[in-house]
Amino acid sequence: MTSPQSTDVLVIGSGFGGSIAAYHLAAGGAKVTVLERGPWLESEDFEHDFKLGSSYTRAFDFVVGDGMSVLSGNCVGGGSVVYFASLPRAPRFVFDRRGSIGRRMWPASVSRDTLEPWYDRVAEAIPVVQQSWDDVTYAGGLWAAACDHAGRTANPLPVGLDKKACVNCNWMMAGCRFDAKKSLLTNYLPAAVAHGARILPLHEVQRISRTDTGGYRVHFDTIDEEDYRIRTGSGEIDAKIVVLAAGAGATPVILQRSEPVLGTMPHAVGRYFSGNGERLNTAYLNEDRIAEVLGLSRGDGLAYEANQIGRGPTVASWDRLDGSLPEYSRYSLEQLYFPPGLGTILAQIPNADGGPSWFGPKKKELLARWRSWLTIFTMSEDDNEGVFGPPPAAGNAHRISQQMLGRGALRYDPTANTRHGWAESDREVKEILERDGLAEVMPWTNDLVGAYTVHPLASCRIGDDPATSALDDRHELRGHPGIFVTDSSAVPGALTVNPAMTIAALAERSVPAIVAAARERGVKVTYGAPAPDGSTSGRRGVRPLVPLIARD
Amino acid sequence: MEQHSSAPEWDRTPTLEAYADTILPGRARGPGDRAVAGVSQSPGSVEAGAVELLEWDATGMTQGLGDLARLLNDHTGAYADEHGLVLDTEVDPFVALSFEHRTALVRRLTAPEHPEKEFWVLLALFCNMAYDSAAHLHTAEAMAAGHPGLAAMGISQPDEDGLWRFDQHSYGRPLARLHPDTTPSGSPA
Secondary structure, eight states, X not given: OOOOEEEEEEEEOOSHHHXXXXXXXXXXXXXXXXXXXXXXXXXXXXXXXXSTTSHHHHSEEEEEEESEEEEEEOSTTTHHHHSOOBOOOOOGGGGGOOGGXXXXXXXXXXXXXXXXXXXXXXXXXXXXBOOOTTTSOHHHHHHHHHHHHTTOOOEEOOBOBOTTTOOOBSOGGGOOTTSOBOOGGGTHHHHHHHTTOEEETTEEEEEEEEOTTSOEEEEEEEEOSSOTTOEEEEEEEEEEEEEEOSOTTTHHHHHHHHHHHHOOOOTTTTOSBBOTTEEEEEEEEOHHHHHHHHOOOOSXXXXXXXXXXXXXXXXXXXXXXXXXXXXXXXXXXXEEOOOTTHHHHTOOOTTOTXXXXXXXXXXXXXXXXXXXXXXXXXXXXXXXXXXXXXXXSSSXXXXXXXXXXXXXXXXXXXXXXXXXXXXXHHHHHHHHHSGGGSEEEEEOOSTTTOEEESSOBOTTOBOSOTTTOSBOTTOBBTTOTTEEEOSGGGSOSOOSSOOHHHHHHHHHHHHHHHHHHHHHTTOOOOBOOOOTTSOOHXXXXXXXXXXXXXXX | OXXXXXXXXXXXXXXXXXXXXHHXXXXXXXXXXXXXXXXXXXXXXXXXXXXXXXXXXXXXXXGGHHHHHHHHHHHHHHHXXXXXXXXXTTSOHHHHSOHHHHHHHHHHHTSTTOTTHHHHHHHHHHHHHHHHTOTTSOHHHHHHTTOHHHHHHTOOOOOTTSOOOOSOOOOOSOOSOOOTTBOTTSXXX
């Protein structure tokens, strides 16, 4: 038996939480190793192909739970490789949410104001750009026009995108072939590697134990690159500091599995999961009415028929992001694209007349109108009602297919509060898009795979109250010093907008504390790296907040 | 699921085809076609390749398909008894059902309260994917071959290198007022 390898900082997961920590710690001088369960795909690997085994199924995971199914990244770069790069900041009221615990759920030290400099750091690093109406796709433009017609406002979304390089292929979920999407593969990760970070793909962490010297030992399996059901080996790496960033669907599972050897976990590990209050509606458009009522024309005789064209969401309506409204009635309504397969089976038939709502001859007729579909995405306030059951034998799910599809232990029974937000948003989408015969609108069914989310959150969250938060406000796991959680599971609750910007800002904010903990354990590391491209204005902005900056 | 060894010669394909045809129905492939009920004028899930996809081990479904098909026929027997139906014994029980009865049984099996729902939904998911994304074929090749599902949905042909690009993508003009509380970074306040 060989002795375990060792590193200063072991990072589990290479999405926003893992990559940002890995970059800063490596740039600051620490020896950093990143374990990523998925493959390391690069631009030329990103295919336009629905065949099982293509990048589309290799790069992300679909885990079916009891009442909630979770879509998440499964590759180096994590969610950033498969996401749509929409990067709005969370509205101010979100940080004052009380949620299911009846008092403010965020730590006192975190508000929109205190997070703003960290948002700025991320905006510089990605970088985040604003879209003009010339950039907005047909689908986004249609949604904007319909909102306007109904007396609402609508905004082009801030994005992490090279607009000139984008060809509007709508294959973002399979990774960007054209390097237009500014995923972590284009900023934090190459910078981390340049500073010596070692990234090991197809290494799936199973559990964490302690070493005799006060550090941690991380136990992993290696995974076959084609059939993720096959484990090809196992190993261990010792570290002084562990940064856990496996995603909200996996981070708590690793901690649950580690509990017998690490000791009691905080109560909130694997509890308070939020699906970001997500909900989808599909509008089946009447092309003639789109032309007549909204006056839209593509210039080629078509009013729309553009479901296939674009780059995910480009426009959102934020009228309901009003802090004076009661909690559970605030949400954003965002135009979205979902590819066929996942994006079609849950779409329901309007006027099913007592027949099946999601299959059969009428569904086939609806698919024939697929070019005239418009998907509207609700992000609302749920009640953090998700709870993880006992962990599966390995990984975060029992894998069914060679890639992508698995069965997990998450249970989610939506409360009346959550259902209220969904129902209000369903009504509003219908009101906007059925006005004057523009479309027929139906929500996706929750009867098949439960509710669903592409933005899992809060399963190991920060907070001030040890009873309802697993992490302190520095992202350190309560009772387990030296373990930090920096991913979406640390976010306390639903954000009512796309969460990547907030996940990334919190990860940036957590780094000085991780650096301090590493230094306490004898690691020669300093805080104060510029943005991955060398820009320094973000660093200047956070300087007053970081007494630990030692390199400048 | 365990494999039954007692009937190794039994062909599960017609039962699976009948299930796929219930999800996205197609035209009959010929006068003797019993599995495809023929309630549609155009190709459905079966012609799109549902059985090819299901029989590909990458789905994780293949090993259990025989048991699922048998279970479906067992459920059909109970359903037929309940409704006083006398089934033609020349074909498998589910194949012998009319399209309306197949639909009613699939609705029952995929309803939230059914204990086996997960398996029947998975089976439906792959039947759906065979049609709307041809997950058993390289998409560019499926498009070139005129895959019936992708063609029916109106998916455009990719460029010669198998990649999609759209030169025109925008109406190119302001189409709504911006939210009054938008911050300089373009975010909600």
